Amino acid sequence: MATIAIPSQSEGGPRRLRIYFLAGAFLAVFLSHFPLLDIPYHWDELGYFVPAALDFYREGSLVARQTTPNIHPPGLALYLAGIWRIAGYSIPATRLAMLLLASLAAMAAFFLAMELSRRRRTETAFAAVALLLVSPLFFTQAMMAQLDMPAMLFTTLGLLWFLQGRIGLALAASTVLVLTKETGLVLPWVCAAWLVRDRRIRDAIWMAALPTGVLALWILYLTSQTGNPVGNSEFGAYNLIYPLHPVRITAGLLRRVYYLLVEEFRWAATGAALLLFLKRPLAASDWNERPWKIAGSFVAAHVLAVTVLGGATLERYLLPIFPILAAATATVWEELDLLTRRLSQTFVFGGLLISLFWYPIFWSFPLENNLAMVDYVRVQQSAARFLEEQFPSRTVVTAWPFSDALRSPDFGYVARPARTRRLEDFSMESVERVPMTPETVFVLFSQEWEPPETPFREKLAAFCQRYFGYRPPIDPERLSARGWRQIARWERGRFWIAVYSPGQS
DSSP: OOOOOOOOGGGTSOHHHHHHHHHHHHHHHHHHTGGGTTOOOOTHIIIIIHHHHHHHHHHOOSSOSSSOOOSOOSHHHHHHHHHHHHHOSOHHHHHHHHHHHHHHHHHHHHHHHHHHOTTOOHHHHHHHHHHHHHOHHHHHHTTSOSSHHHHHHHHHHHHHHHHTTOHHHHHHHHHHHHHHOGGGGHHHHHHHHHHHHTTOHHHHHHHHHHHHHHHHHHHHHHHHHHSSTTSSHHHHIIIIIGGGSHHHHHHHHHHHHHHHHTTTTTHHHHHHHHHHHHHSOGGGSGGGSHHHHHHHHHHHHHHHHHHHSOSSOOGGGGGGGHHHHHHHHHHHHHTSOHHHHHHHHHHHHHHHHHHTTOOOSSSOOOGGGSTHHHHHHHHHHHHHHHHHHHOTTSEEEEETTHHHHTSOGGGSSOSSOOOEEEESOSSHHHHTTSOOOTTEEEEEEOOSOOOOOOHHHHHHHHHHHHHSOOOOOOOHHHHHHHTEEEEEEEEETTEEEEEEEESOO
């Protein structure tokens, strides 16, 4: 990777201070996660990304074998396998490998903020990086073996180098990006469109063709191995057809706009920006200049792409645009009067820190968005150890992701694989088909954070049942009525897990 030159003092602040700040940010990413380095894998980590990486590490297979393959390129698997070749396979090694990428992403975000800020003020870049470091989504994704943090790193580098006119480096970063995540193709195509506008046709062709060609080669290889260009038909139906319903597209866009502009106290930054633009028209501000237009067009294209090309509305898909959002917020603060700036900063920084621990009031959310995932994983870890000690020979009937957590010691929950039967969900229809035999135990758990009972929650549940296939989980009292006896239960934070045995055991 090419070195990013640090601007001179004349471009906006003492060079030594910048170096100290970047070194501190780099260390802060690692030190803040130190207590969590051994936490078992969560959700899609154990469902796909870690098994796929282990398949390459142990067998040299670019296409997942332990789990159902899909279109995701092998970049993350190659990276993790390389780290494991050096350090050996372990969960802490995986966490540290991802934290390294997150630290580099934070440093790249610093230089992107400098590039977007016409005044090249060091304070603006400091504020942008600080916003990233305290963002709950950045904090959790920084240690998770998923695609979105490496995608953020190479998106930020690609955009930075493109804005600097370093087309070769931007092309290299974009190519690595599409080998990491297929939706990364949005960046080189946006850059190519701007190059066409500048009548740099040759550069535009290279910018669009090389990353597209590399992704096409991966799809051809995947097709040759699986017979399906996206890996499996279920993945294609869920991510390419299912999202196209007008209600789902609208709901997905609204949810993402809400998350970016309102949730986690970001409303204080959005409100400050609106005040600024009311005082001074957008057309007369720095925001109307080329760098912000390019960044803004990429943000719009990326949000649209991950909404149309994805069945799951996960906030982590927005991570590649976080450095732009942070730079925009810091630039707004730069132009406000002192009192308004301090009020906005207090609410935003304080709100982000609170949101690392605080659950939304009105609806459930992906647990990987904040430290809820730690409570969720730890409570399941306790249940897994109990089952391994007390019922090593029984078949555990449960739903994903706990069913996958038990199937391999690699994931951090058990020392030996357990026999499992996976349910589609915990709906009454699924649970009532569970056989009640002495050879089985049934495990029921909270799959997500459920907000308090309100009329709004009931309407939201009905909406999700109609358009998103949501099926409410069975009431534990129904299990007792069917003859299941609860023999153990654990709670941590807002999450619980319970083990049931048929009749007397």
